[in-house]
Structures are given as structure tokens and as C-alpha cells.
Amino acid sequence: MLSTEPIIALATPSGTGAIAVIRISGKGVIAVVAHFFRSVRGKRLSQQKSHTVHLGHIVDGARIVDEVLVSLFKGPHSYTGEDVVEISCHGSPYIQQQIIQLFLRNGCRSADAGEFTLRAFLNGKLDLSQAEAVADLIASDNEASHQIAMQQMRGGFSDEIKRLREELLNFASLIELELDFSEEDVVFADREQFKSLLTKIQNVLKRLIDSFSVGNVIKNGIPVAIVGEPNVGKSTLLNALLNEDRALVSEIAGTTRDTIEDEISIGGIGFRFIDTAGIRDTEDVVEGMGIRRTFEKIEKAQVVVYLIDATGFKENGASLKIEIEKIRNKYPQTHLVVVANKMDALSSEETNHLREQLPNALLLAAKKGTGVEDLQEKLLEFVNTGALRNNETIVTNARHYDALLKAVEEVEKVQSGLAEGVSGDLLAIDIRQALYHFGEITGEISSDDLLGNIFANFCIGK
Numbered sequence: 001m002l003s004t005e006p007i008i009a010l011a012t013p014s015g016t017g018a019i020a021v022i023r024i025s026g027k028g029v030i031a032v033v034a035h036f037f038r039s040v041r042g043k044r045l046s047q048q049k050s051h052t053v054h055l056g057h058i059v060d061g062a063r064i065v066d067e068v069l070v071s072l073f074k075g076p077h078s079y080t081g082e083d084v085v086e087i088s089c090h091g092s093p094y095i096q097q098q099i100i101q102l103f104l105r106n107g108c109r110s111a112d113a114g115e116f117t118l119r120a121f122l123n124g125k126l127d128l129s130q131a132e133a134v135a136d137l138i139a140s141d142n143e144a145s146h147q148i149a150m151q152q153m154r155g156g157f158s159d160e161i162k163r164l165r166e167e168l169l170n171f172a173s174l175i176e177l178e179l180d181f182s183e184e185d186v187v188f189a190d191r192e193q194f195k196s197l198l199t200k201i202q203n204v205l206k207r208l209i210d211s212f213s214v215g216n217v218i219k220n221g222i223p224v225a226i227v228g229e230p231n232v233g234k235s236t237l238l239n240a241l242l243n244e245d246r247a248l249v250s251e252i253a254g255t256t257r258d259t260i261e262d263e264i265s266i267g268g269i270g271f272r273f274i275d276t277a278g279i280r281d282t283e284d285v286v287e288g289m290g291i292r293r294t295f296e297k298i299e300k301a302q303v304v305v306y307l308i309d310a311t312g313f314k315e316n317g318a319s320l321k322i323e324i325e326k327i328r329n330k331y332p333q334t335h336l337v338v339v340a341n342k343m344d345a346l347s348s349e350e351t352n353h354l355r356e357q358l359p360n361a362l363l364l365a366a367k368k369g370t371g372v373e374d375l376q377e378k379l380l381e382f383v384n385t386g387a388l389r390n391n392e393t394i395v396t397n398a399r400h401y402d403a404l405l406k407a408v409e410e411v412e413k414v415q416s417g418l419a420e421g422v423s424g425d426l427l428a429i430d431i432r433q434a435l436y437h438f439g440e441i442t443g444e445i446s447s448d449d450l451l452g453n454i455f456a457n458f459c460i461g462k
Ligand SMILES: Nc1nc2c(c(=O)[nH]1)N(C=O)[C@@H](CNc1ccc(C(=O)N[C@@H](CCC(=O)O)C(=O)O)cc1)CN2
Pocket: 021, 051, 073, 076, 077, 078, 079, 086, 125
């Protein structure tokens, strides 16, 4: 799979910018670029040091294509581990394409998605979980997902896995050594010490596995469905949360037909709010479709904000309370927040009545924006940010989660094998299996298929 042929791609977004960066990596690329580069100081590119920048022109025969800065990185001391040349040109799509095409005609080919980072992985500059974090880092759009991706890219998670792996490996070696001396019946690996090591490893694995429930939602934005009867102010609340006129609002019941979603960051954590069609019995076919979609969204949400119209509470409070209980029972895994809206239009007597009837409800006036901060605080309470604050490793990747589950299963097998006093050769098999799953995370164990899948999801030029 390791190839060193020169690859080229635009590293900056396509379109017009002040400056664009074109990246070229592979064997002999410095000589290739040198052929089309005239330094303003008459310097020869091939004689320059690594990590230096040079001003000059890209020339195609007599034609000057652009004035550029060229950066040199000599392998193995580069991002990919190969020779790398970056050309910073003026950011017109025409110039970008002229330069890229010049090199495509002269020995380079277009890089596949993620191919620079794939080469970095294959050349040992990054392990697999670090390479995956590069994509997460580019995708991160809030403080929490950024922090997690950055920690993973810098090797925090890998180091933790490697430590576990080494400790297990030590023991595996000792047990396998016993096997070699099986005639003599010697014991190198102290069983009590081994048991406590396994317990320690189990605890670390369990913490990592548990962190996925937080990590997974943080990476994708925590889905919060705003639901309730028509006209209670769901779209008004969405707009207040987003601080933007995102959804149509009107006094006509049944305004929102389809779901509307948008993401914002609260306290550094991404929340994806979903405004839904108001729930009621309807003859209208299209409205009925929208309401069905509302229930689909509730099913996928981590949090359901059930909104009621406080002004109607006196008349239909009893039936609303039944409705709320129904939702609570139907979706026991989902956090349910009951919010009474339009409190601005309530008398103090009505307010007291509502407080008595729904002691846990948040009181809010979405139109004026009052109480929206309380709701935000409430939402943050649902996210266990302890691990984030303590800078602990948080698993965000389903592939890693899978491997950790399999690893802990094997460690448990070893643990019970020890308790039952099974023989060293059987213990060794399960230990090796656990080690295999650790290796899957960091990429010591990988297949071309897996790598193809992972890097195909990167952007071109990364
Ligand atoms: N212009 C540019 N900006 C960029 C990148 C890049 O490739 N080019 N990066 C790409 O994602 C990130 C920076 N990451 C990088 C990581 C390693 C090396 C590098 O040259 N490493 C060598 C030498 C280190 C040294 O001694 O200075 C090495 O690891 O051996 C470069 C960039 C973000 N910004």
C-alpha cells in the first residue's frame, strides 16, 4: 500500500481566497518543483535546507504563472514523512488550477482523499487514532469537540492504550516463558500481581468505554427535540436559542410542517436543536406526515423539551399532564424538560397555579427571550462534563469503542481463567486476543480495507 509517487492537491478550500496552498509530497518532488521555480535571489531549491521558505515565480517555459512562496520539508522530517513542497500562490481558482495542472503534466498525480495523512500514518509519523483525530479536528466546531480531537491527535489516547498494551505484553511474555519451561513447573508470572493488573486494566477500559456515551454526542452535537402542541411557541423558542430568525412563526396553529434543525454551542458544547411540527390529531395529510416526523425525532433525541402554552394551562392542564406522562413513559431513556412558555401573558394567580401543578417546569417567555438562559443551563446539566474538565480521554470514535468492548471481554476471560486456575497456554491465547484489539485502535493491526474506509472520509488535500 505504501507508495512514494508524487501526489498533489490543493490544501486550502476551493474557490477564491487571498492565498491558496498547494501541497506536493513524494519521492523527488523538490527536483520537480525546482524545475518550474525561479527564485528572486537566484537560489537553487534543491540546495536549500528543510523547513525554509523561498520567494520566486512559478514559470512554465517563458510564461510566468504566478509569484509564489515555496516551503520545503525534507523527508523524513515532514508531515507525510516524505519530501514535501508547499506552494503558496495567489488565491484565484484560475492560478490554482494552472499550477496544479502544470505539475499533473510533469510527474505528479492528484492525491486521493486523506492520502497525505495516510502516508503520514504508513511512515509512522502518526498512529491510526491520531490520524483519525486529524479529521475530527478539521470537523470540530465547538470547544468540547476541539479539545477532544486535539488531545487525541497529540497522542493522549494512543499513549493510554499503549501503556495498557505494554503492561499486558509483559505478562504475556512471562506466561509464555513459563510454557517453555513447562517440564520444570516454574512460575514467573506472579498470579496475584497479575490479577491486580487485570483489575486495573479493566477499570481503565471501563472508564474509556463509558466515556463514549458523552464523546459520541459531543462529536455529533447533542440532539434536543422541541415538541408540544401547535402554537405553543416552539419555533419562537428555536429562534431565541439560535438568536436568529431561523423558523417561521405565526399565530396560526400548524405553521411548522417539517422539522428544522440547527446547531449552536452552549458552554463550549454543541447542541443540535430540532424544531418540530406541533402534535395534534389532524385530517391534513401533509401535517400528519410532519407529526410522524416529530415522533421520529423524539426517538433519536437525547433531550426532549416539551413546551406548553402557559396561557392555556388553566383549561387543559390536566390533559397536558397526561400527555407529558405518556411521553415520559414512552421514552424512558430520554431526558425530558417541561417548559411553560408565554409566562409574560400570565397573571400572578395563574402563575402560582401553574407552579403548584408543574413544580419542575421551567418558566419562560420565548418571545422576549426571558428564561432562555435557564433552559441552556438545564441542558448543560445533562452532559457529564466531568471528564472534559479533568482533561480525561474521551472516546468519540465508534471503531475505537468497538475495539475497547472486545478488549474488555478478553480481559474478563483472562480474569475468570485465572480465578479458575486454567493453564498458562490458555491464558496466553486470551491475552494475545486482548492485545490484538488494542492494536486495532492504534493501527498496529489494520487492513487495506479498513485504512481505505477511514481515509476515504477525509477531505482531498488532507
Ligand atoms: N502549511 C502548512 N500548515 C499546516 C500543516 C501543513 O502540512 N502545512 N499541517 C498539516 O497537517 C498542520 C501542522 N502540522 C505539521 C506537522 C508536522 C510537520 C513537520 O514538518 N514535521 C517534521 C519536522 C518537525 C520539526 O522538527 O520542526 C517531523 O515531524 O519530522 C509540519 C506540519 C497544520 N498547518
